[in-house]
Amino acid sequence: MASGWETVIGLETHVQLRTKSKMFCGCSTAFGAPPNTQVCPVCLGLPGALPVPNGEAIRLAVRAALALGCTVHPKSVLARKNYFYPDLPKGYQISQHDQPLATSGTLSFISPERGGVSAGIIRLHVEEDAGKSIHDRFPKATAVDLNRSGVPLIEIVSAPDLRSPAEARAYLLTLKQQLEYLGISDCDMEKGSLRVDANVSVRRAGATELNTRTEVKNINSFAFVEKALTVERDRQIAVVESGGAVMQQTMLYDSKENAVRPQRTKEESHDYRYFPEPDLPPLVLTPEFVAEQQSDLPELPSAKRDRFAAQYALSREHAAVLTASRAVAEYYESVVHAGAEAQAAANWVMTEALADAGDHQEQLRVPPAALAQIVALVKGGTLSHQAAKRVFAEVAAKGGDPRTVAEALGLVQVADTNVLAGWVSDVLGAHATEVARYRSGETKLMGFLLGQVMRASRGKADPKLAQRVLEEKLASAP
Numbered sequence: 367m368a369s370g371w372e373t374v375i376g377l378e379t380h381v382q383l384r385t386k387s388k389m390f391c392g393c394s395t396a397f398g399a400p401p402n403t404q405v406c407p408v409c410l411g412l413p414g415a416l417p418v419p420n421g422e423a424i425r426l427a428v429r430a431a432l433a434l435g436c437t438v439h440p441k442s443v444l445a446r447k448n449y450f451y452p453d454l455p456k457g458y459q460i461s462q463h464d465q466p467l468a469t470s471g472t473l474s475f476i477s478p479e480r481g482g483v484s485a486g487i488i489r490l491h492v493e494e495d496a497g498k499s500i501h502d503r504f505p506k507a508t509a510v511d512l513n514r515s516g517v518p519l520i521e522i523v524s525a526p527d528l529r530s531p532a533e534a535r536a537y538l539l540t541l542k543q544q545l546e547y548l549g550i551s552d553c554d555m556e557k558g559s560l561r562v563d564a565n566v567s568v569r570r571a572g573a574t575e576l577n578t579r580t581e582v583k584n585i586n587s588f589a590f591v592e593k594a595l596t597v598e599r600d601r602q603i604a605v606v607e608s609g610g611a612v613m614q615q616t617m618l619y620d621s622k623e624n625a626v627r628p629q630r631t632k633e634e635s636h637d638y639r640y641f642p643e644p645d646l647p648p649l650v651l652t653p654e655f656v657a658e659q660q661s662d663l664p665e666l667p668s669a670k671r672d673r674f675a676a677q678y679a680l681s682r683e684h685a686a687v688l689t690a691s692r693a694v695a696e697y698y699e700s701v702v703h704a705g706a707e708a709q710a711a712a713n714w715v716m717t718e719a720l721a722d723a724g725d726h727q728e729q730l731r732v733p734p735a736a737l738a739q740i741v742a743l744v745k746g747g748t749l750s751h752q753a754a755k756r757v758f759a760e761v762a763a764k765g766g767d768p769r770t771v772a773e774a775l776g777l778v779q780v781a782d783t784n785v786l787a788g789w790v791s792d793v794l795g796a797h798a799t800e801v802a803r804y805r806s807g808e809t810k811l812m813g814f815l816l817g818q819v820m821r822a823s824r825g826k827a828d829p830k831l832a833q834r835v836l837e838e839k840l841a842s843a844p
């Protein structure tokens with residue numbers, strides 16, 4: 367459908383900042399409280415209530431801006447964005463308009479089509495959230511929950527630099543990863559702590575002009591980003607190919623139908639009548655404060671990925687898996703610092719540890735030192751790989767020292783040549799025919815005989831050592 371066409375997408379991403387209290391009052395931001403229990407005169411918009419900015423929210427916003435390479439302005443202005451909506455009792459949202467907190471940054475990410483690219487970040491500003499209209503709680507009535515009213519947000523506006531729905535998704539996942547690394551948000555779309563609106567237009571491949579765009583809203587999960595934008599792109603292409611023109615309008619995505627519908631037009635014509643918030647002075651940040659936040663930024667995902675690949679001699683793919691989340695990256699490094707060989711540690715973290723975490727609320731249940739010990743037990747021949755997996759599972763579930771756990775489970779490999787020689791003699795005695803065939807040149811019977819030794823030991827024999835003992839006995843005179 368899209369061949370011969372190029373899609374032009376810009377994203378406006380709202381991210382809830384991880385603060386205990388709201389943007390301009392002391393109310394809690396905890397998710398899931400009963401409706402309208404986390405409210406006060408300020409966030410209810412009662413007359414005469416005065417807002418007081420949340421310093422932690424500003425600090426987190428500055429860190430997000432710096433991590434995106436934005437210029438953080440020493441002075442920015444909080445502004446009223448006026449509009450009427452039932453979930454906005456004040457009749458305005460405190461946001462920023464022509465003097466935002468930060469401007470002109472970039473986000474580098476891997477495009478599925480173009481490889482490494484970077485999207486411009488036009489601006490990043492702070493604002494407060496509105497409340498929430500709930501349409502399915504009471505028949506024929508809409509309820510309003512103001513717990514979310516006044517929750518601190520940043521809005522990150524990208525340039526129209528994204529060229530496909532898949533690319534938009536890649537940008538968003540990279541942004542989410544970066545914000546999670548910074549610890550400024552949990553970026554959970556299902557809880558509404560990350561929300562995205564997309565500006566979408568299409569043009570003939572090779573064209574450079576920007577055509578009329580629509581805004582797609584109501585994309586409420588990462589899984590829907592690509593779907594919603596694909597539906598809207600295809601709709602626009604169909605309109606133009608049938609001789610029509612794309613109208614500038616807001617489209618709402620319906621995930622159940624995988625369709626977009628125009629929002630009722632009377633809600634479209636916005637005149638927000640922005641003006642500086644009279645109850646708040648301009649936001650002034652000292653150069654020292656900004657510099658302190660800059661120097662205090664953690665290592666970001668792409669830098670960590672590059673360092674892992676170089677420092678631990680890992681493939682780009684393995685380095686990417688291990689740095690996908692900051693928690694996993696730090697866990698991996700702890701395992702290595704506890705003495706595990708880097709590639710073996712990577713293999714264990716990427717398989718057993720991540721699988722276990724996936725089943726247990728992302729908890730990495732085996733302590734790094736214990737995993738390093740398991741890796742060492744395999745390397746030293748004390749545990750077979752299979753046995754080590756059982757020890758891992760046991761330590762994950764019940765804790766304990768891996769060596770003790772392995773012994774208690776009877777999994778420690780026998781590497782004592784006297785004991786091994788006993789099992790080998792038993793096997794050779796019991797399989798005289800095979801031994802004779804082996805000695806007359808049928809060397810492929812080694813596999814069978816070794817299997818018998820492993821069986822006689824009930825899996826406990828160190829297979830490498832057992833094979834050596836077996837070869838020695840077979841080579842000596844009958």
Ligand code: ZN
Nearest residue numbers: 391393406409
């Ligand atoms: Zn409040």
Ligand code: MN
Nearest residue numbers: 380461493521
């Ligand atoms: Mn906004």
